[in-house]
Amino acid sequence: MIQSQSNELSLSGADASLIPKPTYVQADDTDTMTTESSEAGGIIRSKDFCLFYGRTAGVKNITMDIYARMVTAIIGPSGCGKSTFLRSINRMNDLIPNIRTEGSLTVNGQDVYDRRVNLVNLRQQVGMVFQKPNPFAKSIYDNIAYGPRLQGIHNRSELNSIVEECLNDAFLWDEVKDDLQKSALALSGGQQQRLCIARALATRPRALLMDEPCSALDPIATARIEELIAKLKDRYTIVIVTHNMQQAARVSERTAFFCLGELIEYDQTSRFFTNPSNKQTEDYITGRFG
Amino acid sequence: MGFRIFSRDFADRCFTAFSIMSVVLMVCVLVMVLGPMMLHGLKAVFFFGTNEFREMQLAVFGHGDSERIRRENGEIEEARLFVYEAVGRFRRGIDTDHLSDDVRDIYRDYGSYLRDNGVSGERYSTLRARAKVLRDTLQDAFESRDKGTVQRNLQSVLELRDDPDFRGTVIEAYFEKAESYTHVVESVDLSKREQYAKAFDEVQEALSKLFGPRPGELLPALTIDQYGATRWDVVQRELQKLLWIEEWVETEPGQPMVKHRTARKEFFANTDLEPIFDYTEKNLYRLFRPRLTFYWRYFLDESTDGHYFGGCGPEILGTLALTFFSMLFSIPLGIISAAFLVECTSDNIVVRVIRTCINTLAGVPSIVFGLFGMAFFVLFLFPMLGEFGHETLGIFSAETAKNLTKPNILAASFTLGLLVLPVIIRASEEAIRAVPRTYKEAALALGAGQFRTFMTVILPAAAPGIFTGIILSLSRAAGETAPILFTGAIAFGPVPDSILEPTRALSYGSYDIAVGDRLAMLVPHKQYGMVMTLVALVLTLNIIAIWIRSRSSRKLRGI
Amino acid sequence: MQSSRPAEAARFDRPLLLSPGKDLRGYIFNKLGRAFLFLVTFVSVVAVLLIFYFIIREAAGFLAGPYVKQFFTSASWYPESHEHPEFGVLAIVAGTVYVTVLALLIAVPLGLLAAVWLSDIATFKVRQFIKPVIEILAAIPSVAFGFFAVLVMAPWMQTHLGYDTGTNVLNAGIILAVMALPTIISVAEDSLSAVGMEIREAAYGLGSTRAEAMIRVVIPAGHSGIIAAIILGMMRAVGETMVVWMASGNASQIPSPWWDLSQSVRTMTATIAGDMGETVQGSVHYQSLFSIGILLLVFTFGLNLMSEHFLARVRKGKGA
Numbered sequence A: 001m002i003q004s005q006s007n008e009l010s011l012s013g014a015d016a017s018l019i020p021k022p023t024y025v026q027a028d029d030t031d032t033m034t035t036e037s038s039e040a041g042g043i044i045r046s047k048d049f050c051l052f053y054g055r056t057a058g059v060k061n062i063t064m065d066i067y068a069r070m071v072t073a074i075i076g077p078s079g080c081g082k083s084t085f086l087r088s089i090n091r092m093n094d095l096i097p098n099i100r101t102e103g104s105l106t107v108n109g110q111d112v113y114d115r116r117v118n119l120v121n122l123r124q125q126v127g128m129v130f131q132k133p134n135p136f137a138k139s140i141y142d143n144i145a146y147g148p149r150l151q152g153i154h155n156r157s158e159l160n161s162i163v164e165e166c167l168n169d170a171f172l173w174d175e176v177k178d179d180l181q182k183s184a185l186a187l188s189g190g191q192q193q194r195l196c197i198a199r200a201l202a203t204r205p206r207a208l209l210m211d212e213p214c215s216a217l218d219p220i221a222t223a224r225i226e227e228l229i230a231k232l233k234d235r236y237t238i239v240i241v242t243h244n245m246q247q248a249a250r251v252s253e254r255t256a257f258f259c260l261g262e263l264i265e266y267d268q269t270s271r272f273f274t275n276p277s278n279k280q281t282e283d284y285i286t287g288r289f290g
Numbered sequence B: 001m002g003f004r005i006f007s008r009d010f011a012d013r014c015f016t017a018f019s020i021m022s023v024v025l026m027v028c029v030l031v032m033v034l035g036p037m038m039l040h041g042l043k044a045v046f047f048f049g050t051n052e053f054r055e056m057q058l059a060v061f062g063h064g065d066s067e068r069i070r071r072e073n074g075e076i077e078e079a080r081l082f083v084y085e086a087v088g089r090f091r092r093g094i095d096t097d098h099l100s101d102d103v104r105d106i107y108r109d110y111g112s113y114l115r116d117n118g119v120s121g122e123r124y125s126t127l128r129a130r131a132k133v134l135r136d137t138l139q140d141a142f143e144s145r146d147k148g149t150v151q152r153n154l155q156s157v158l159e160l161r162d163d164p165d166f167r168g169t170v171i172e173a174y175f176e177k178a179e180s181y182t183h184v185v186e187s188v189d190l191s192k193r194e195q196y197a198k199a200f201d202e203v204q205e206a207l208s209k210l211f212g213p214r215p216g217e218l219l220p221a222l223t224i225d226q227y228g229a230t231r232w233d234v235v236q237r238e239l240q241k242l243l244w245i246e247e248w249v250e251t252e253p254g255q256p257m258v259k260h261r262t263a264r265k266e267f268f269a270n271t272d273l274e275p276i277f278d279y280t281e282k283n284l285y286r287l288f289r290p291r292l293t294f295y296w297r298y299f300l301d302e303s304t305d306g307h308y309f310g311g312c313g314p315e316i317l318g319t320l321a322l323t324f325f326s327m328l329f330s331i332p333l334g335i336i337s338a339a340f341l342v343e344c345t346s347d348n349i350v351v352r353v354i355r356t357c358i359n360t361l362a363g364v365p366s367i368v369f370g371l372f373g374m375a376f377f378v379l380f381l382f383p384m385l386g387e388f389g390h391e392t393l394g395i396f397s398a399e400t401a402k403n404l405t406k407p408n409i410l411a412a413s414f415t416l417g418l419l420v421l422p423v424i425i426r427a428s429e430e431a432i433r434a435v436p437r438t439y440k441e442a443a444l445a446l447g448a449g450q451f452r453t454f455m456t457v458i459l460p461a462a463a464p465g466i467f468t469g470i471i472l473s474l475s476r477a478a479g480e481t482a483p484i485l486f487t488g489a490i491a492f493g494p495v496p497d498s499i500l501e502p503t504r505a506l507s508y509g510s511y512d513i514a515v516g517d518r519l520a521m522l523v524p525h526k527q528y529g530m531v532m533t534l535v536a537l538v539l540t541l542n543i544i545a546i547w548i549r550s551r552s553s554r555k556l557r558g559i
Numbered sequence C: 001m002q003s004s005r006p007a008e009a010a011r012f013d014r015p016l017l018l019s020p021g022k023d024l025r026g027y028i029f030n031k032l033g034r035a036f037l038f039l040v041t042f043v044s045v046v047a048v049l050l051i052f053y054f055i056i057r058e059a060a061g062f063l064a065g066p067y068v069k070q071f072f073t074s075a076s077w078y079p080e081s082h083e084h085p086e087f088g089v090l091a092i093v094a095g096t097v098y099v100t101v102l103a104l105l106i107a108v109p110l111g112l113l114a115a116v117w118l119s120d121i122a123t124f125k126v127r128q129f130i131k132p133v134i135e136i137l138a139a140i141p142s143v144a145f146g147f148f149a150v151l152v153m154a155p156w157m158q159t160h161l162g163y164d165t166g167t168n169v170l171n172a173g174i175i176l177a178v179m180a181l182p183t184i185i186s187v188a189e190d191s192l193s194a195v196g197m198e199i200r201e202a203a204y205g206l207g208s209t210r211a212e213a214m215i216r217v218v219i220p221a222g223h224s225g226i227i228a229a230i231i232l233g234m235m236r237a238v239g240e241t242m243v244v245w246m247a248s249g250n251a252s253q254i255p256s257p258w259w260d261l262s263q264s265v266r267t268m269t270a271t272i273a274g275d276m277g278e279t280v281q282g283s284v285h286y287q288s289l290f291s292i293g294i295l296l297l298v299f300t301f302g303l304n305l306m307s308e309h310f311l312a313r314v315r316k317g318k319g320a
Helices: A006-018 A027-040 A082-089 A119-125 A140-150 A156-169 A189-202 A219-232 A245-251 A269-274 A279-285 B002-042 B051-061 B066-094 B096-116 B121-143 B147-162 B172-187 B190-211 B232-243 B274-282 B284-288 B313-344 B349-363 B366-393 B398-403 B409-434 B437-445 B450-479 B506-516 B524-556 C020-063 C068-073 C090-121 C124-139 C142-161 C169-194 C197-205 C210-221 C223-239 C242-247 C268-276 C284-319
Strands: A044-053 A056-066 A071-075 A099-107 A126-129 A207-211 A237-241 A254-259 A262-268 B046-049 B244-249 B258-263 B291-294
Touching: A044 A082, A056 A082, A056 A099, A056 A254, A071 A082, A071 A245, A082 A099, A082 A207, A082 A237, A119 A126, A119 A140, A126 A189, A126 B437, A140 A156, A140 A189, A156 A189, A156 A219, A189 A207, A189 A219, A189 B437, A219 A237, A219 A245, A237 A245, A245 A269, A254 A269, A254 A279, A262 A269, A262 A279, A269 A279, B002 B524, B002 C090, B002 C124, B002 C142, B002 C169, B002 C210, B046 B232, B051 B066, B066 B190, B066 B274, B066 B284, B096 B121, B096 B172, B121 B147, B121 B172, B147 B172, B190 B232, B232 B244, B232 B274, B232 B284, B274 B284, B313 B349, B313 B409, B313 B450, B313 B506, B313 B524, B313 C020, B349 B409, B349 C020, B349 C284, B366 B398, B366 B409, B366 C020, B366 C223, B366 C268, B366 C284, B409 B450, B409 C020, B437 B450, B450 B506, B450 B524, B450 C124, B450 C142, B506 B524, B506 C142, B506 C242, B524 C124, B524 C142, C020 C068, C020 C284, C090 C124, C090 C169, C090 C210, C090 C223, C090 C268, C124 C169, C142 C169, C142 C242, C169 C223, C169 C242, C169 C284, C197 C210, C210 C223, C223 C268, C223 C284, C242 C268, C268 C284
Parallel strands: A056 A262, A071 A237, A071 A254, A126 A207, A207 A237
Antiparallel strands: A044 A056, A044 A099, A254 A262, B046 B291, B244 B258
16 A cells, blocks of 8 residues: 555655745746636635624634635734634534624535534544644554544554554654654654644545644744645645744745734735735734734 | 831741641641551451461351361360369369259259169158258258368268268269368368359459350350450450459549459469469460461451451442442443533523532432432332332332332442432533543544544543542442431341342441440450441542542643 | 545545435434433432422421421420420530531631641642642541541540540530531632732732731632631531531530530431431331431521532632
């Protein structure tokens, strides 16, 4: 099995090595990809989407398309609803009592707030990485194998190969391969976050939502995560919420700016940072507020 | 100004000192309560056991090396022979009632002997009359306190020794008795006989407490009386009773009585009994063969009446059974309730009512649980079920139905289960709430359903906390007495065969052995042993719980 | 499965909608599961209702009978007398009050001081040692305390204090105080810790000594929790059975003179425990014991509501 995909693995490995350190994405590259994806339409589309906590609105009238196999960054000041929007995509907001939505939010053409949505399939295919690393108090192996086991994979060798592959994808394999049975809580913060990414990858998601994945990490760990995002982006649709504008500029192809629950500007990253069309955005990225 | 600062500082120091003192006091109280309990209690398990103990264990419970015990017993009996012989000799001088009885019996035997041998008519009357004279003379001799009279009477009896009429008959025993009494009279001060008789009874009692029944004596009915001192400390205690006469004497009118001790040796000076006191004291080791005993079977053995001998096996078994069945009922209920309260509800009126009820349940006094258990389970629910099962469904036998109308283990377990239910609910709820929300989010984001998330992520993470709560409620259930008083606990009784019978329990046993049981007052080590077992059981469970908690809190920190 | 990965990566191959059957099944299971959990949880409510119902049911005959007035007004309790049985509960209630008040008089100051020590004075290490001690004190079964009272305390009182009887108010009160201590300490300490560092810093910042900060600022700020602690300790003392049964002497009398703590009394719990074995089911005596049970139940229920009220205030204060 590993044989059969060595090709692809080496390919992705080559991709990763092509980008030795996170850099600004080259403009022409993005352009071509954007046009391609734009033609296909967004894989995640939100139209006039609003979400209310009781009476207060978390996000208001968001209309944006998120394209497949591309990194989309969402930036904005604290409390602007960027996390709320992200968590709406795989309905993690359901945990909060008394929420209500308006408008539509579709994933692959399916409105996720339809009552009949298969939440299990939705969340398996739209994975999520959280702000603070949150590995289970289980072994590293069991953390990764949790998702596959939920899908009914109990075959030991199959699980082994999934674990190895996902840890490899998350650049973690070499660091932990000798003690897979160690408690995941014993890892360092950066390792834990990469483990959480690997865990999310193990359910074979199509899209990956990252909610400020680096906010609890030091710069070195952050660099590794960014490296990882760069490696994953041509296989997954990635949406990343971040505080850090440099990070958004480094890793994403498209960037959205949220403020007070509203989408202010959404554009290709290169254009967004060099030539913002909105005054507010300009103020924000130049550090005049936020 | 300086004084003001000084006084404030002083007040502060006093405050600190008082608060430290209160904590120190608390620790002292704990040591004071637990210390004696554990120390005395351990005496039930570790002690110097005498051969009497080993014999008792062999005979009553069937444990021990019978060969060795018999051998040692032989040696001990040999050593005791000296005492028994001295006592026998002395008794013959003192215990004239006994002798008179013997004489009367022999006279009766002689009558039947004559009839059996076909003697009748004139000759029968003559022989009987002669024997009667002998009998009366002897009895006079035994009852007289005048040495001269006694000797004269005995002489006149002995003169007939060679009479052919009596040779070869039971009457010959008269002569033996007369002869031995002649010796006795020479050594015993007859005028002190009354006094001796009373003191001698005490000696005999002390001896039987020490040595058990004399060899050849009919075995007493009570197990307690069948064995002497089984423990070295009891030996010492009983030895004092043998060696000393204790009296409470009023020295002056109106003053408290004073304890007065005199040595028995002096009291019995110049009698046959005198040497036994020194002999016993000097040869105590040979007479008892004490050995350091670790009586671990204390925790398994059944006990004899009043816990005089044996252990607290049935009590432990009963407590374990009660605890086990109460947990069987309350653990699932408690965890499910906690899961519901944390996972499925928000703060609405129904939940508030449920919470108030749980708190109320936690505050109900344990004796009221006992009342409720009796009124509901024992008198209402179980009899109803029993009748229904017996008469309508036919699944219960008449005996089961009858057992269901009486206090039994099941009723007591249910009552205890209700008592600990709020404890388990609260502990589990707290443990489940303490699981970081991120765990739940992570699991849900990986596509686990609510049920799966709970079972595979939240429950394992909360498990140490829940487990701690369970162990604490286990120890609570094991220690409670009031709820089982009327629902299934008894002080005496057989080991139950089924859960529909009442059982003994450590907690109720501790109560009963402390206040209810007269016999147990004689064996304080057994009293303390029972309560030590209970406390040790409960504290062990608690220490395990504390340990698990500290370990799991370390584990959550990733160490 | 694995090999189909990269090229088709972004395509959602698993249906995002539930099939109608699965949807219905999920709905039913969800509802059934919740109903099941709710029913199980409701057992607690049912239990409380059953307790009230059955205690009242068994006592009903007495409460409707001719002895009710006497029950609440007389102090003589001679239930087994053949000619003139008397069912006056006052002396017994007085007994409960005596031992409870004495226990609280001892336990509250000690418990508060210990709580202050734990929350503000003790170093972390010492606290780690003392906390298990408190837990162990709380864990000792009540019958073991009763045993101690009868076999250690009572003889000691007789020989060293010269009391006629070793089982008396003082004995029971002291032991109950020890039993109520852990409850009082842990609840009071929680509430003192909940007061928060800011208030303490403010007090120290104004030049208070520790005693002044504690007595004038921290303890008043935590008063709800401390009242709750006292109420909970009181509940423990009122509801305790074995200790008072064994240590209070079981004489249904009001001590006279009233301050004489060396006299025996009899409490409500001990009366139930001691008399129940001798009654015939359904007799007036039996029913009167259940009536005492109602008194206890109502009393603890009231105390419980009060403590909940105060604890809720602590929790609210913490949130703010």
